[in-house]
Amino acid sequence: MVVLFIVATLIPQQSVSPEFAWLADIYHSRVFYILMALFSLNLIICSLNRLPLTIRQYRASHFPPPSGLFENLPQNRTILTHKKMEDAEQRVEASLSPAINNVKKTNTEKGHLFYRGRGRFSLFGVYMVHLGVLVIIAGAVAGSIWGFQAEIRLAEGQESNVVQLAGSGTEHSLDFTVRCEKFVVEFYDTGAPKTYRSDLSFIRDGKKMHRGSVLVNHPLSFNGLRFYQATYGVSEDSRAYLRYEHTGRESREIPVLRGETFDLPDQKAKATVLRVEENIMQLGPAVKLRIETNKNKVEFWVFQHIKKIADVNPGLFSAVPVFNPGRFQPLVFSLQRVENQYFTGLQIVRDPGIPFVLTGGIMLLIGIIVIFFVSHQRVWVWVEQEPDGVKIRVAGRSNRYNEASQRQLDDLCIKIERGLSA
Amino acid sequence: MNHTMIFNYVTFIYFLAFVLYLFKLVLKKESWGYAASFAAWTGMLGHTFSLMLRWKESYDRGIGHAPLANLYESLIFFAWSIMILYLLIERRIKNRILGAFVVPVAFLIMAYASIAPGINSGIEPLIPALQSNWLTTHVLTCFMGYAAFTVAFGGGLLYFWKSIRDEKGSNDLTLNDHLPSLEMLDILIYQSVMIGFVFLAMGIITGSVWAHYAWGAYWSWDPKEIWSLITWLIYAILLHARYVRGWRGKRMAMLAIIGFASVLFTYLGVNVLVSLHNYI
Numbered sequence: 001m002v003v004l005f006i007v008a009t010l011i012p013q014q015s016v017s018p019e020f021a022w023l024a025d026i027y028h029s030r031v032f033y034i035l036m037a038l039f040s041l042n043l044i045i046c047s048l049n050r051l052p053l054t055i056r057q058y059r060a061s062h063f064p065p066p067s068g069l070f071e072n073l074p075q076n077r078t079i080l081t082h083k084k085m086e087d088a089e090q091r092v093e094a095s096l097s098p099a100i101n102n103v104k105k106t107n108t109e110k111g112h113l114f115y116r117g118r119g120r121f122s123l124f125g126v127y128m129v130h131l132g133v134l135v136i137i138a139g140a141v142a143g144s145i146w147g148f149q150a151e152i153r154l155a156e157g158q159e160s161n162v163v164q165l166a167g168s169g170t171e172h173s174l175d176f177t178v179r180c181e182k183f184v185v186e187f188y189d190t191g192a193p194k195t196y197r198s199d200l201s202f203i204r205d206g207k208k209m210h211r212g213s214v215l216v217n218h219p220l221s222f223n224g225l226r227f228y229q230a231t232y233g234v235s236e237d238s239r240a241y242l243r244y245e246h247t248g249r250e251s252r253e254i255p256v257l258r259g260e261t262f263d264l265p266d267q268k269a270k271a272t273v274l275r276v277e278e279n280i281m282q283l284g285p286a287v288k289l290r291i292e293t294n295k296n297k298v299e300f301w302v303f304q305h306i307k308k309i310a311d312v313n314p315g316l317f318s319a320v321p322v323f324n325p326g327r328f329q330p331l332v333f334s335l336q337r338v339e340n341q342y343f344t345g346l347q348i349v350r351d352p353g354i355p356f357v358l359t360g361g362i363m364l365l366i367g368i369i370v371i372f373f374v375s376h377q378r379v380w381v382w383v384e385q386e387p388d389g390v391k392i393r394v395a396g397r398s399n400r401y402n403e404a405s406q407r408q409l410d411d412l413c414i415k416i417e418r419g420l421s422a
Numbered sequence: 423m424n425h426t427m428i429f430n431y432v433t434f435i436y437f438l439a440f441v442l443y444l445f446k447l448v449l450k451k452e453s454w455g456y457a458a459s460f461a462a463w464t465g466m467l468g469h470t471f472s473l474m475l476r477w478k479e480s481y482d483r484g485i486g487h488a489p490l491a492n493l494y495e496s497l498i499f500f501a502w503s504i505m506i507l508y509l510l511i512e513r514r515i516k517n518r519i520l521g522a523f524v525v526p527v528a529f530l531i532m533a534y535a536s537i538a539p540g541i542n543s544g545i546e547p548l549i550p551a552l553q554s555n556w557l558t559t560h561v562l563t564c565f566m567g568y569a570a571f572t573v574a575f576g577g578g579l580l581y582f583w584k585s586i587r588d589e590k591g592s593n594d595l596t597l598n599d600h601l602p603s604l605e606m607l608d609i610l611i612y613q614s615v616m617i618g619f620v621f622l623a624m625g626i627i628t629g630s631v632w633a634h635y636a637w638g639a640y641w642s643w644d645p646k647e648i649w650s651l652i653t654w655l656i657y658a659i660l661l662h663a664r665y666v667r668g669w670r671g672k673r674m675a676m677l678a679i680i681g682f683a684s685v686l687f688t689y690l691g692v693n694v695l696v697s698l699h700n701y702i
Contacts, residue, residue, distance in 0.1 A: 126665075140641070192547060193549055194547065194549075195550060196550050216550035216553070216636060217550070217554040217635050217636045219635060226638065228636075347638045349638045349639070351639075357640060361627045361630070364623065365623055365624065368619065368620055368623055369620060372616045372619075
């Protein structure tokens with residue numbers, strides 16, 4: 001049985017170690033689940049098999065003591081005193097249990113036998129560990145069955161309720177919409193990344209229900225789903241910031257993307273952004289606009305560095321009218337800047353197994369600590385009236401390494417002796 | 423004086439301590455042992471001081487974090503954990519022979535940290551993934567575990583050394599009287615593994631709590647995770663073999679050595695594989 005257990009521990013190990021390089025998804029394969037099931041079954045069977053023995057040990061009566069306990073005692077474990085029997089017994093009891101009264105006592109032929117047990121619960125530490133492992137496995141299974149894992153990519157200003165499920169990549173609709181208000185990436189002077197942050201809002205039925213920022217290590221929860229900052233990138237479309245001058249007054253800054261339209265005031269005109277370029281014909285950033293009115297439509301480029309271009313090429317606007325940012329009179333457009341537009345990649349997770357895994361982990365840890373650092377120590381002290389005085393004999397049993405428990409018995413003897421001579 | 427220079431001196435002092443421990447092992451004179459211990463303590467204190475200095479400097483530069491954030495810092499901390507744990511055990515068991523098997527490991531790690539190519543010894547600001555309170559707890563528990571396993575490994579080596587000597591010179595009593603008994607070594611291996619096992623369990627658990635916040639999954643079957651689990655299972659086998667099958671002595675020593683090989687692979691070997699854990 002034990003060999004089987006050790007072998008069972010080895011099996012999932014060997015199957016996990018060499019495979020990860022080439023068998024990418026082994027941990028979701030049927031073989032792996034079967035191995036885990038076998039491993040769990042083994043753990044259960046081994047634990048149940050040993051449980052009756054442990055319960056017997058736990059309930060073991062302390063009287064009479066195990067046979068041979070008081071035979072071959074080292075010399076220092078026997079104390080002779082000329083004090084009265086009652087005084088000696090009182091001393092023994094006080095030394096055994098300084099604080100709590102957990103000393104058992106029974107009558108023997110020529111005196112009394114005292115017993116003190118400590119750390120009896122530690123016998124069950126191993127079951128706590130095994131149960132912890134099983135709870136973790138159960139949590140992992142629950143997570144893989146009822147859990148949910150998906151991804152979403154949103155450009156700044158974009159919103160969506162459609163996410164891609166992990167693994168299959170199929171689309172799935174959420175019952176609320178996520179909007180990326182802003183994505184921020186900051187770098188240290190060394191060039192290493194410092195911060196990735198997505199400012200999100202969650203919208204349901206047209207209402208903003210919740211706003212918040214997602215950072216690496218700081219996920220955000222909404223509606224039972226947790227959102228993680230997973231990745232980011234620069235989207236193909238850049239964002240341009242335009243202004244126009246109208247009768248000597250500058251308009252506000254208008255952020256635009258390719259394909260977007262905006263209305264021009266005081267005119268029954270509509271502008272469409274045809275192209276946004278970061279660097280066209282080595283002339284720097286530029287935007288191509290089309291402006292339509294009821295009567296006509298014009299197309300032209302708005303360059304960011306139009307002044308420089310015009311200075312270098314005198315008579316440019318008459319030669320190439322599409323380069324004139326004032327082609328749609330009386331407005332004169334100017335391009336403030338063109339910026340890369342980031343998109344953020346969010347991971348969306350729901351895992352109902354987590355409370356189990358956490359509980360299992362804590363049980364495991366407590367169990368291990370109990371096994372290692374608490375031992376079941378049993379001490380018997382036999383006080384008898386002999387012709388030449390009162391004889392006190394000390395003996396003990398422990399389920400862990402003997403050296404420490406022997407030392408404790410020595411300490412106890414010294415304590416009793418000191419008490420008697422005081 | 424800058425901390426990198428102190429680390430270099432510390433490396434040298436550890437080497438010196440190792441040589442002195444070797445003298446003690448071969449020449450059996452207790453004075454060599456005292457000298458070795460003195461060197462080891464000196465090195466360890468310098469090491470501690472220099473770690474503090476590095477920590478402080480990272481705050482002076484405004485990127486303040488515990489010096490546990492890249493491979494160099496982890497190697498330095500690993501060596502430090504080994505030394506402090508070993509020296510505490512040395513005080514407890516009152517025997518200095520084990521140093522000849524444990525201190526060289528600390529020395530080699532320090533030397534590797536300073537001379538291996540591609541190891542950046544600079545203080546770097548934390549990248550977003552490492553900006554977490556779990557960093558210190560996770561790294562601390564893992565490396566305390568590794569250090570305890572290193573001591574168990576040293577115990578295993580000494581066990582084999584001693585049993586070979588016993589077989590060769592069983593008549594020569596003076597040969598072995600300065601070595602700890604085999605029973606004591608067996609207990610030493612067991613107790614070190616016990617400490618390491620608890621710390622590694624804590625390291626794995628804190629790691630998965632952190633992963634839960636950082637990666638969105640408490641367990642990603644990342645090579646480092648898998649190998650830490652394998653290491654943990656090897657030591658679990660060792661403990662089961664001891665409790666249930668009553669394995670002692672040579673078999674324990676063998677398993678402690680195998681376990682340490684797995685520790686090394688978990689720590690360094692896995693880095694050649696593609697991993698989420700690529701900061702260390």
